Amino acid sequence: MSKKNLIVVGNGMVGHHFLEQFVVSDVATEYRILVFGEEKQLAYDRVHLSEYFAGSTHADLAMGTADWYASNGIDLHLNEQVTAIDRVRKIVTTPRGDYSYDELVLATGSYPFVPPIDGRDRNHCFVYRTLKDLDAIRASAQGGKTGVVVGGGLLGLEAANALKSLGLEAHVVEFAPRLMPVQLDAEGGALLRQKIEDLGVSVHTEKATTAIVEGEAARLRMTFSDDTHLETDLIVFSAGIRPQDTLARASGLEVGERGGIVVNNQCTTSDPHIHAIGECALWNQRIFGLVAPGYTMARTLAAALNKDSSAAFTGADMSTKLKLLGVDVGSIGDAHGQTPGARNIRFNDEQAGYYRRMVVSNDGKKLLGAILVGDNSKYDTLLQYALNGIDLPANPESLILPDSEGGAPALGPDALPEGATICSCHNVSKGDICSAIDAGCSDLGSVKGETRASTGCGGCTALLKTVVDSELAKRGVSVSKDLCEHFPYTRQELFHLVRVNGIRTFGTLISQHGKGHGCDICKPAVASILASCWNEHILATDHVPLQDTNDTFMANMQKNGTYSIVPRVPGGEITPDKLIALGEVAKEYDLYTKITGGQRVDLFGATLSELPEIWEKLIAAGFETGHAYGKALRTVKSCVGSTWCRYGVQDSVGMAIELENRYKGLRAPHKVKMAVSGCTRECAEAQSKDFGVIATDKGWNLYICGNGGMRPRHADLFATDLSDEELIRTIDRVVMFYVRTADRLQRTSVWMENLEGGIDYLKQVVLKDSLGICTELDQHMADIVSTYQCEWKTAVENPEQRKRFREFVNATEQKDPVQQWTEERGQRRPLADPA
Amino acid sequence: MSNNTQQCSVCRLRDLIPGSGIAVWTPAGPVAIFYLPEQTPSMYGISHHDPFSGANVLARGITGDLKGHLVVASPIYKQHFDLRTGVCLEDENVRIPTYQVHVDGGDVLVDVPAEEDEAATA
Ligand code: SRM
Ligand SMILES: Cc1cc2nc3c(=O)[nH]c(=O)nc-3n(C[C@H](O)[C@H](O)[C@H](O)COP(=O)(O)OP(=O)(O)OC[C@H]3O[C@@H](n4cnc5c(N)ncnc54)[C@H](O)[C@@H]3O)c2cc1C
Ligand code: SF4
Ligand code: FES
Numbered sequence: 009m010s011k012k013n014l015i016v017v018g019n020g021m022v023g024h025h026f027l028e029q030f031v032v033s034d035v036a037t038e039y040r041i042l043v044f045g046e047e048k049q050l051a052y053d054r055v056h057l058s059e060y061f062a063g064s065t066h067a068d069l070a071m072g073t074a075d076w077y078a079s080n081g082i083d084l085h086l087n088e089q090v091t092a093i094d095r096v097r098k099i100v101t102t103p104r105g106d107y108s109y110d111e112l113v114l115a116t117g118s119y120p121f122v123p124p125i126d127g128r129d130r131n132h133c134f135v136y137r138t139l140k141d142l143d144a145i146r147a148s149a150q151g152g153k154t155g156v157v158v159g160g161g162l163l164g165l166e167a168a169n170a171l172k173s174l175g176l177e178a179h180v181v182e183f184a185p186r187l188m189p190v191q192l193d194a195e196g197g198a199l200l201r202q203k204i205e206d207l208g209v210s211v212h213t214e215k216a217t218t219a220i221v222e223g224e225a226a227r228l229r230m231t232f233s234d235d236t237h238l239e240t241d242l243i244v245f246s247a248g249i250r251p252q253d254t255l256a257r258a259s260g261l262e263v264g265e266r267g268g269i270v271v272n273n274q275c276t277t278s279d280p281h282i283h284a285i286g287e288c289a290l291w292n293q294r295i296f297g298l299v300a301p302g303y304t305m306a307r308t309l310a311a312a313l314n315k316d317s318s319a320a321f322t323g324a325d326m327s328t329k330l331k332l333l334g335v336d337v338g339s340i341g342d343a344h345g346q347t348p349g350a351r352n353i354r355f356n357d358e359q360a361g362y363y364r365r366m367v368v369s370n371d372g373k374k375l376l377g378a379i380l381v382g383d384n385s386k387y388d389t390l391l392q393y394a395l396n397g398i399d400l401p402a403n404p405e406s407l408i409l410p411d412s413e414g415g416a417p418a419l420g421p422d423a424l425p426e427g428a429t430i431c432s433c434h435n436v437s438k439g440d441i442c443s444a445i446d447a448g449c450s451d452l453g454s455v456k457g458e459t460r461a462s463t464g465c466g467g468c469t470a471l472l473k474t475v476v477d478s479e480l481a482k483r484g485v486s487v488s489k490d491l492c493e494h495f496p497y498t499r500q501e502l503f504h505l506v507r508v509n510g511i512r513t514f515g516t517l518i519s520q521h522g523k524g525h526g527c528d529i530c531k532p533a534v535a536s537i538l539a540s541c542w543n544e545h546i547l548a549t550d551h552v553p554l555q556d557t558n559d560t561f562m563a564n565m566q567k568n569g570t571y572s573i574v575p576r577v578p579g580g581e582i583t584p585d586k587l588i589a590l591g592e593v594a595k596e597y598d599l600y601t602k603i604t605g606g607q608r609v610d611l612f613g614a615t616l617s618e619l620p621e622i623w624e625k626l627i628a629a630g631f632e633t634g635h636a637y638g639k640a641l642r643t644v645k646s647c648v649g650s651t652w653c654r655y656g657v658q659d660s661v662g663m664a665i666e667l668e669n670r671y672k673g674l675r676a677p678h679k680v681k682m683a684v685s686g687c688t689r690e691c692a693e694a695q696s697k698d699f700g701v702i703a704t705d706k707g708w709n710l711y712i713c714g715n716g717g718m719r720p721r722h723a724d725l726f727a728t729d730l731s732d733e734e735l736i737r738t739i740d741r742v743v744m745f746y747v748r749t750a751d752r753l754q755r756t757s758v759w760m761e762n763l764e765g766g767i768d769y770l771k772q773v774v775l776k777d778s779l780g781i782c783t784e785l786d787q788h789m790a791d792i793v794s795t796y797q798c799e800w801k802t803a804v805e806n807p808e809q810r811k812r813f814r815e816f817v818n819a820t821e822q823k824d825p826v827q828q829w830t831e832e833r834g835q836r837r838p839l840a841d842p843a
Numbered sequence: 844m845s846n847n848t849q850q851c852s853v854c855r856l857r858d859l860i861p862g863s864g865i866a867v868w869t870p871a872g873p874v875a876i877f878y879l880p881e882q883t884p885s886m887y888g889i890s891h892h893d894p895f896s897g898a899n900v901l902a903r904g905i906t907g908d909l910k911g912h913l914v915v916a917s918p919i920y921k922q923h924f925d926l927r928t929g930v931c932l933e934d935e936n937v938r939i940p941t942y943q944v945h946v947d948g949g950d951v952l953v954d955v956p957a958e959e960d961e962a963a964t965a
Contacts, residue, residue, distance in 0.1 A: 493909070525881065527907035528916035528923075553862030557903040557918035560863075565918055569898035815899075817858045819868035824899050826892070 011040045012110035014313075015100055017090045017255065019045030021054055022286030022302035023115030024071045029310035031080045041082045042107055044100070046089040047138055050074060055299055055464075058170050060142050062718070093259040095279055111281050111313065114269060115306075116252040118287040118297070122245045123158070127220030132227050132242040136167045145244065149174040152241030154226060156180075158217060160187040164246035165332040168209050171244065172333070179210045179238065181230070183247075186213060191328060191339035195356060196381045199363045203335045203382065212238070251288045251295055264290040273320040274312040275305050283309050296324055299464060300432040307435065325395060325432060329387045329467050334722060336384035341394045342367050342377035350376055355408045364408035366390070373399055375407075388471050396428045421471075421478040430472055433464025438475055445479050452476050491752065492529040495522040499677065499752045503537050507748075512542060513550045532556050533752040536639055539675035540747045543795045545802055552812075558637035561813065562799055563619055568827055568838040571619060572612040573599070574636035575626050576672060579646040579664035579684075580607030589629035593622055600835045606643035606681070608634060613836060615824065616815045623800045633800040635673060639753075641680050644668035645693065649686030649703070656686035658703030663732070664692075667701075670736065671743065673796045677750040677759070680743070681715070684708075695723045698756040699739055704728070708735045712742055713760040713767070721757040724767050727775065737786070741774045744785040848943075848954040856949045859886075864902035864915065866891045871955035874942055875902035877915060877926060887926040888942030888953050893917045894931075901939075 014030075016023050027043065030036055045051070052069040060069065077084045085102070092101040099106050120135035122128055132148050135141055149155065155171035157164045160182030171178040180187070186197025187204070201211050216233040223229040226239040251268040262270040262278035268290025269277055275291075276283050286302035287295065296302060301324030311319035327340040345352055349370030356363045362382030369376055375393040380386060386408055393400060393407070401407070424430075426439040436459045444458040455476050456462055462472045489498045495518070497505065502517070511517050514534050518526055526534075535554035538544070544551070558564050563571035575590070590609055594601045597618055599611040614622055623633075635641060644667045647653070649660030664684040671680070683694040684701040694700025700711035706729040714723025727738055750759040763769055772778040803809045816822050828839040853867035859878035866875050873891035891899045896919040904915040912932060914923040923932040924939060931937040943954040 494907075525879075525906075525908045525913075527909055527914075528905040528921065531905050531907065552860060553906065556905065557900070560903065565900070565903070567896060567898065567919065569896075569900045569919075811858075812860070815866060816868040816873065817854045817865050822868045824873075826897060826899050 012038055013108055014039040014041050014111045014113070015107060015109040016041070016043045016113045016115060017100065018115035018117055018252075018286070018288075019043050019047070019051045019084070019086065020115060020117045020286065021051060021071065021299050022117070022306050023113070024051035025303045026113060026115060026285060026306035026310060027077075027080075027082060028072075029307050030313065031082070033310055033314045035314050039111075041080075042109075043077070043082055043084050044088050044090050044102060045084070045086045047140070048087045049139060050077075050084070050086065052139065054137070057136075057139070057142065058166055060139060061146065061170050061173050066139060090255060093255055093282070095259050095261075095282070098281065109281075112283070113309065114256060114277075114282065114284040114288055115286045116255065116288045118249040118251050118295075120245060121248045121250045123217070123247050125217050125220060127228075128245070130220055130228065133220065134242065134244045136163060136170070136244050136246050142170075145170070145242065146174060148242045149176055152176060152227065154179065154240045155242045155244065156230065156238060156240040157244045157246055159246035159248065160184070160211065160213065161190060161246065161248065162188060162328070162330065162332070163249075164244075165204070167244045167246050168204075169333045171242075172207075172209060176241070177208075177210075179212060179240065180204075181212045181215050181217060181232075181238070183216055184213065187211065188337065188339075191337070191343060192379055192381065193344065193365065195354070196337075196363050196365065196379045199356075199361070199381045200332075200335060200337060203361065204333055207333050207335075209333065249287065249297055251290065253288055256282075256284065256288075264293065268295050271305075271321075273308075273322065275309040275321055276312070283312075285309050291321060292323065294323070296326070298324075298326060298328070300324060300435075301326075303433055303464070304435060325429075327391055327394070329384055329391075331384075334720075336362075336380065336382060336387075338378070338380035338384045338387040338390075340378040340380075340387070340391050341375075343379050345377065347376050353405050353408065355405070357410070360410075366404065366408055368400065368404055372404065375400055375404070378408075392424055392428055396425055398423070398425070421475045424475070430475055431459070431461035431464065431468040433468075434460040436461040441472070441475055442479055445476070445483065445485075450480065450485055491533060492527055494518060494524045494526050494530050497521065499533055499537070500749050502534065503541075503748055506534075506537050507541050512538065512544075514538070514554050515550070526554075528556075529752075532559070535559070536675050536677065536752075540792075543673075543675075543792050545797065545799060556637075561616060561619060562633060562637055562803065563614070564637050566612060566838070569824060570613050570615055570827060570838070572610050572636070573614055573619070573622060573626075574604065574608060574610050574634040575631035576634040576668070577608040577643075578668035578672075579644055579661050581646070581661055581665060586630060589626070589631075593625050593629075596625075597622055598836050600837055607645050608643060610636070613829075613838070615827070616813050617820065620804050620810050620813050624804045627798070627801050627804065632672070632798040638675065639678050640673060640675050641668070641671040641682070643681060644671075645681075645683035645697070647685050647691035649684075653686055655689060656703070657705050658686055658708065660684040660686035660692065660701075660703055663701060663708070663735075666732075667699075667736070667739070670793055671739075673799070674743070674747070674792055676743070676747050678753050678755045680746075680756065682739075696720065697723060699723075699742070701735065707731050710735060710738055712770075713756040715755050715757050717755075719757075724760075726767065726771065738774060740789040741782055741785045742770065744789050745770070745773060745781075847957040849957045850945070850952045850954055852947075852950050853953050854951050856946060856951060859951065862906065864904065864906065866899065866902040867953070869942075869953055869955045871940075871942075873899045874953055874955070875915070876944055876951065876953070877902075877906055879906060879913070882913065884944075886944040886946070886951070887913070888944040889915070889924060889926060889929055890939040890941075892939070893919055893922075894937055894939060895920050895922055 049066050051071045088102045090100050099108050120137050134145050155176040156179045157168045158181050160180045168178045168180050187200050217230050219231045221229050223239040227241045229239050231237045253263050253269050256269040257263050269284040271284050271289045275285050285305040305321050308319050308321040329338045345367040350367050353366045365379040367377035378390045424438050428438045440459050444455050449455045449458050462469045490496045531554040594611050600613050602610050604610045644664040646661045646664030650656030681697045682699040683692040683697045685692040685694045686703050695711050696714050696716050700723045702709045708730045709728045710726045711723035712726045829836045830839045861880050864875050864877040874888050875891040877887045891901050893900050904918045906915050913926045916923050929939040929941040945952045
């Protein structure tokens with residue numbers, strides 16, 4: 009039997025999802041599948057598009073691989089746009105040829121709407137939809153200072169964040185009187201605006217752009233209908249999306265008045281052999297601009313093509329939960345209370361900066377919708393009430409009141425009915441999760457693999473975990489938190505074993521509490537615990553085989569096997585003589601020299617055998633190790649503070665140096681960074697550190713658990729107006745509690761987020777001593793501070809330890825043959841690809 | 844191991860570090876020698892060259908056992924190499940050379956391909 013042809017136009021998120029469903033279905037063997045994608049790249053995760061600016065590549069975002077397409081016999085044509093459909097002859101046309109179909113699937117998505125403003129085609133005007141768009145924006149941002157996003161909706165704010173991350177001063181211009189008009193009400197919009205402006209994004213509402221012309225101080229000037237104007241170096245339009253229905257329209261398929269390919273409940277268009285799914289499809293007069301409804305359409309169509317008579321798309325939930333520029337925003341169901349008779353319950357805490365609104369049915373029994381701004385902690389619970397029609401408690405307001413005001417606890421996983429949707433992207437219910445567990449899945453990873461829950465937008469991750477944990481617990485399965493195959497314990501449990509039993513070596517620990525010989529996961533983790541507990545030199549013989557190379561050789565290994573050297577420069581303060589000494593050493597050993605992001609100097613390219621010699625010279629010049637290699641305190645960044653700055657109210661440099669000298673050398677589950685600013689202008693960026701200190705006229709405010717890096721998080725205010733002693737005591741305790749209870753490689757931010765009770769609990773423990781352990785924490789810290797030694801000083805003074813630093817123990821003159829160098833901008837660097 | 848090997852004395856027993864590796868220079872290039880006193884045999888020789896990063900660094904990796912294999916983890920991109928066979932656990936198509944290590948008195952000896960073979964194996 010010859011095969012029929014199935015053609016899919018559009019290789020986006022929904023088209024790809026459809027293929028995944030279709031190829032494993034029964035009728036797949038009857039078809040030859042052809043896919044046409046207009047973009048150069050294979051389908052990728054558009055929802056996480058912005059991560060492209062944070063370093064993700066197409067490969068990270070890709071939804072499948074070319075191999076997957078090939079192995080499923082799919083004929084994939086990328087970079088090939090379909091330009092016409094001939095419905096009579098059942099042929100689609102591309103610039104490369106004609107292809108005949110038996111069934112045709114349109115998954116062409118949507119395109120950004122650009123308002124018809126004069127000058128919108130100028131250079132440096134963009135949209136925000138594809139990788140190509142982002143490449144263009146990135147290129148334009150170079151050399152630019154400001155960027156404007158036209159449109160203050162969900163995507164517009166995301167684009168504004170992206171501009172900010174590219175280092176631009178970002179503005180949002182919105183036509184409506186408030187931000188996110190579709191999802192939010194006036195109060196919610198106002199709070200969101202205030203929060204976003206606090207983050208340094210300027211918001212201009214009720215502004216209609218009339219033209220874009222050449223700028224005077226910047227590349228472009230936007231003029232507005234109220235005769236004002238704004239200059240900017242680039243513009244991103246994000247004024248809504250329009251369904252991509254060009255092909256359908258030209259071939260005479262029925263389309264909606266305002267666009268969109270009309271489909272029935274089976275996702276079939278007005279032509280029985282042509283189907284449409286995703287953002288291009290118009291169902292019941294509605295377009296769905298989210299990925300989850302598109303996936304549901306894809307599943308429906310795959311089932312319908314398999315003659316499943318029950319397959320039907322019946323609409324979708326459009327609730328959204330987002331973190332926009334770090335501000336939580338949630339919108340559920342009938343957020344604007346348009347259901348007749350609906351009543352509202354609002355809670356607006358201007359002090360704490362959050363707003364919650366519930367839309368409740370006339371009889372007060374059901375939740376119809378909700379709006380959350382500033383804090384999404386209640387989102388999961390509210391969504392479950394709304395989606396599953398769960399009866400509200402007698403005092404429904406308890407769902408949005410703060411816990412201290414008698415707020416109800418989150419809806420536990422047990423309260424959810426079997427049918428409750430846990431993951432809307434992949435349509436996974438609580439029942440599906442239970443079945444997966446009953447069929448043998450015994451951990452989160454396997455449930456994810458089996459049901460695909462939480463592999464879409466990721467919004468359901470936390471809920472999924474609680475459901476899985478609770479269902480496993482119910483079945484008597486203990487959830488595995490083992491460190492690795494050698495230790496059936498968490499890091500915290502190992503810490504207790506080590507401390508309580510006074511264990512001082514890895515050998516003792518593994519023989520008493522583990523099995524096998526260890527590995528590169530548990531050895532460094534145990535080394536860090538031993539160091540936190542007993543603070544012995546990391547090169548003590550027993551500890552050497554446990555350390556990562558960076559710790560073993562007390563330097564950071566580079567890609568060609570050489571090392572970098574980062575001496576400590578407490579608080580970033582350095583004398584001219586010390587600077588000269590650094591320069592002299594770097595010159596002598598031909599080390600590439602760079603100022604780091606941590607207010608100190610990094611010297612790159614030292615070979616193993618040069619390390620002790622170099623350190624001997626640095627120590628003679630008064631330097632100490634900077635622990636750039638260790639999971640330890642890195643730097644305490646400072647601003648110049650009251651000594652010089654006209655605004656400074658405290659000596660931030662002095663405090664930074666004191667903190668750095670106090671905590672240097674302390675081993676922790678992950679690296680720890682601190683900063684001290686001399687006033688609220690916050691030039692030391694303290695709120696992006698694990699411990700951030702900001703001067704006030706009465707003392708110091710302490711912020712904790714922030715970080716930059718892969719998942720930036722602003723630190724939370726922990727205590728205010730502390731004296732010097734109070735500040736140090738408080739930091740001591742939080743640090744020590746972190747060291748004792750965090751997981752391996754867990755930064756303070758993730759640790760705190762996973763701590764039951766979060767920051768409030770931490771305040772109880774540290775400020776109110778609710779566990780009665782503060783004296784012990786203080787004592788432990790005092791021990792560590794008093795046993796500090798500069799590891800490099802100890803190492804260079806010990807001939808046995810120095811012997812470790814030989815590239816080849818039998819040939820001291822032998823140079824490493826793979827280290828080849830070239831020169832760039834006046835300094836030496838490794839040759840890109842050594843032979 | 845073929846007959847065309849030569850034994851070279853590379854270092855003294857006390858140069859080795861229990862539980863860890865050192866690198867030595869041989870006519871066949873850089874070799875990593877691991878001394879694992881609790882294992883039999885207690886010494887293992889593999890190439891010091893990490894095929895994934897192209898750097899000579901394997902002696903500086905962490906040793907251990909994974910799913911029954913005695914391994915070292917590359918300090919650069921963390922792939923694991925079986926100390927007995929040289930096979931990479933993450934990618935079985937990658938296999939690095941292994942070398943026999945002996946002790947004679949206090950001397951550590953490594954069997955490497957004889958020099959006349961070098962042209963053929965290079
Ligand atoms: C040298 C430096 C970049 C520079 O040229 O400026 C640097 C270089 C490295 N960083 Fe960094 N980071 C440097 C400042 C930062 C900063 C900025 C800061 O500290 O102000 C950040 C973001 C802030 C933060 O950590 O919260 C930063 C976030 C990271 C991360 C991501 C951490 C995270 O939690 O997401 C890693 C990866 C990791 O640690 O797992 C990393 C890891 C690394 C490593 C260790 C990667 C590696 O394993 O080889 C780099 C080795 C340095 C070397 O060989 O000497 N580096 N790194 C900076 C050294 C500062 C210092 O004086 O100690
Ligand atoms: C920055 C950003 C953030 C987002 N965030 C979220 C979010 O948090 N949550 C959420 O649910 N949704 C989000 N979305 C929306 C989500 O990405 C879309 O709902 C989803 O991508 C729709 O999938 P689709 O397959 O219908 O369309 P697309 O993914 O757009 O795919 C359509 C593909 O068809 C191609 N195509 C069009 N015409 C032709 C033709 N004639 N020939 C060949 N190929 C053609 C297009 O080039 C495109 O590659 C976001 C979107 C963006 C841009
Ligand atoms: S934070 Fe304050 S004291 Fe420090 S440099 Fe800035 S303005 Fe000056
Ligand atoms: S809801 Fe999107 S991944 Fe589960």
